[in-house]
Amino acid sequence: MLNMAGVGFRMWAKALAKGRSSGLSALLSGCRAASGVSKGSLPGPYPKTPEERAAAAKKYNLTVQDYEPYPDNGEGFGDYPKLPDRSQQERDPWYQWDHPDLRRNWAEPMHWDFDMFIRNRVDTSPSPVPWSTMCKHLFGFIGFMLFMFYVGAKFPCYQPVAPKQYPYNDLYLERGGDPEKQPEEIKHYEI
């Protein structure tokens, strides 16, 4: 595991201190940044014994009662905890979170779909009006509008005027009529 920033610093420090070129050993040893994963903190296989469960709960910063792993049915979750499917938007906006945008504290166990439940994305907060009411209002309105469009098509509105009269046999030639054929004579009169 190579951390380039740590390696670079260390090489510079050593070169300054000793005044001779650092060898391969310096590159390989390197120093470790605090952002790396610590030993034993990665997820592991599904816990089968109570001791394994307790160890997994401690690893994920959960109490043993709260710790509930995903069911072991071959989906590959291992011992990752099953947290409730609640989006970050539902959390208290006034509490002083460590990460205010994510509404999460340091070392808090992350949901499997945490990147989905951020505030910019999926939101599970309750709607202000019951879902059934919202559905009724929306589909009622859409249904009413469709019905009115249908009625409007069946009984169209129009002005009480006769069709407009055009000269030259209703513009026979202009509308692409055959110049060889003689069109029917259409006469218009004044009224």
Place this chain on the structure above:
Amino acid sequence: MADFSISKHGAMGAHLVRRYITERDTEPDPAKKYEFDPNFGFGERKEREMIATQEQMNLAQLPLEQRDYCAHYLLKLMKCKRDYWPNFLACKHERHDWDYCEHQDYVMRMKEYERERRLQLRKKRIEEKAEAA
């Protein structure tokens, strides 16, 4: 039978009420062709005169909707606008002439509709009389 009572006050849209509710069989249908002979009821009927020729309208590239019986006024207006551009206020007289011609055309359309409607009512009266007899 049309009832000449106070309840017959019609505003805009009265023709729609007649067409769809009260007099469904006599009110003219805009989709259907008018069925009465144009000369019926007239002694001598004057034909509408078309002044602009087809060639003139073609050269001016008028759209089809504007090639009506007022096209000669429109051609005059277009020439005036072309000659007096950029003074867009210059052709009021020509524009008014064209507008008035279009207005008269629209009034004629209204009269044609009304004529058709009255002939339909008359036809219905005659039929009812024949049935009653």
